[in-house]
Amino acid sequence: MATLKELEPKAKEILARERTAYEEKNPKSRAAFERYSRVLPGGVSRTLCYFPPFPCQTVSGEGCFMVDVDGNRRLDLFNCATTLILGHRPPAVIKAVEEQLTRGTAYQTNSGLETVLAEMLVERVASVEQIRFTNSGSEGTMMAIRAARAFTGRAKIAKMEGGYHGSHDCVEISVRPPAGAGGPAERPTPVVGSAGINRSVLNDVIIIPYNNLEAAKQILVAHAAELACVIVEPILGSVGFVPAEREFLIGLREEARRLGLVFILDEVQSFRLDRGGAQKLFGITPDLTCFGKIIGGGFPVGAFGGRRDIMALFNTATGSGTIPHAGTFNANPITMSAGIATMEQLTGSVYARLNGMGDRLRDQLTALGARRQVPMYVSGIGSMFKIHFSEAPIRDYRATLGSSSLMHTALFFFGLNRGIFLSEGGRCCLSLPIGEPEIGMYLAVVEEFLTALAR
Numbered sequence: 001m002a003t004l005k006e007l008e009p010k011a012k013e014i015l016a017r018e019r020t021a022y023e024e025k026n027p028k029s030r031a032a033f034e035r036y037s038r039v040l041p042g043g044v045s046r047t048l049c050y051f052p053p054f055p056c057q058t059v060s061g062e063g064c065f066m067v068d069v070d071g072n073r074r075l076d077l078f079n080c081a082t083t084l085i086l087g088h089r090p091p092a093v094i095k096a097v098e099e100q101l102t103r104g105t106a107y108q109t110n111s112g113l114e115t116v117l118a119e120m121l122v123e124r125v126a127s128v129e130q131i132r133f134t135n136s137g138s139e140g141t142m143m144a145i146r147a148a149r150a151f152t153g154r155a156k157i158a159k160m161e162g163g164y165h166g167s168h169d170c171v172e173i174s175v176r177p178p179a180g181a182g183g184p185a186e187r188p189t190p191v192v193g194s195a196g197i198n199r200s201v202l203n204d205v206i207i208i209p210y211n212n213l214e215a216a217k218q219i220l221v222a223h224a225a226e227l228a229c230v231i232v233e234p235i236l237g238s239v240g241f242v243p244a245e246r247e248f249l250i251g252l253r254e255e256a257r258r259l260g261l262v263f264i265l266d267e268v269q270s271f272r273l274d275r276g277g278a279q280k281l282f283g284i285t286p287d288l289t290c291f292g293k294i295i296g297g298g299f300p301v302g303a304f305g306g307r308r309d310i311m312a313l314f315n316t317a318t319g320s321g322t323i324p325h326a327g328t329f330n331a332n333p334i335t336m337s338a339g340i341a342t343m344e345q346l347t348g349s350v351y352a353r354l355n356g357m358g359d360r361l362r363d364q365l366t367a368l369g370a371r372r373q374v375p376m377y378v379s380g381i382g383s384m385f386k387i388h389f390s391e392a393p394i395r396d397y398r399a400t401l402g403s404s405s406l407m408h409t410a411l412f413f414f415g416l417n418r419g420i421f422l423s424e425g426g427r428c429c430l431s432l433p434i435g436e437p438e439i440g441m442y443l444a445v446v447e448e449f450l451t452a453l454a455r
């Protein structure tokens, strides 16, 4: 097996060559970028959408493919950051949205559609008795945390090192702390995610190492008197689809119960794993759950829900509601109609198909790495996966610091020039229209890349 150190010079060469080829093949995207950079800082409205030298501009999506302004057609293996579980423009969703468009796009009252989508989610997710919709996953986690604070009367939150829960201040802590900045691995210190987040927020956030139950318990016990909640993803998304180990998640849930903390499961991404969410797969019952992505059928969405006694904090009808929850476009009928049509498609056999395809793919990628003698660890669960160019297994955020981001970037451009769209960080997910030919196409490109690396 080659070492990363031995392979990186070759990866650098490949990256330089592929980036140049990308620039040559995408002149219209470059021109578009120059134009929109004048009015949009960095040319985008989402940091994740930028990559140097310029991102390609998408003009359409169909099924599992996207077409850019230069006419390049690529297999979409990121699906708007896991959102498009049915792929681009699924006919049933488009039909539902078109019908709703003829009736209106935003009302000041319940459209009836939000009741239907809420009923569907409550029926699917055993722990969710009541739910509220938002416009993004970030707002969902923000409101869930606010509810936990109000319910317990305590101020602090515990989150995982490497955990991502959106863009509000108290969760933008220790998402990707630079190497050496986060203190001891067993007892991480909180690190602000960027300028503009008040350092005072650090006082309210306790950091837990993922997949380390003993350390997590000690930290929770030490801070229990001031903690409102613990918030956790069943699979660390931003770190590169690193799943929780079952004992860790179950143990954390139990410890939160024992200490009287609200246990919030962030299923914004993991809800694509099972009809009942990752909580069904892991066999846990959170107090609150956050949703986003797939439940809006490709339109802006988020939600939070769970125990009736906690959700009662929002119930202004009975007078028990003490937390106002605003949002002009919350539960707008376009999103709701797309969400309902999506949920209708998502039967047990659809999840089984997607998850089975993911399991096989992870095995095939691992075998490829071994055959080509490239150190690769393929993480993920169900339809989400990532190749970590790493000499060690990846169980938590710290482990990713030893992997090669240069090799990811080289693979990303290699893919772009051969009809595959990954995320630049290497995270991938599958959508329903993907079949064996597309999987074969992706594997062939990865194999070609690994062969070029080892040459």
Ligand SMILES: Cc1ncc(COP(=O)(O)O)c(C=O)c1O
Residues within 6 Å of the ligand: 081, 135, 136, 137, 138, 139, 141, 164, 165, 166, 167, 233, 237, 266, 267, 268, 269, 292, 293, 301, 302
């Ligand atoms: C686990 C998790 N929580 C919350 C969010 C925030 O959702 P949104 O981007 O819709 O605000 C994301 C987004 O990627 C996420 O992956």
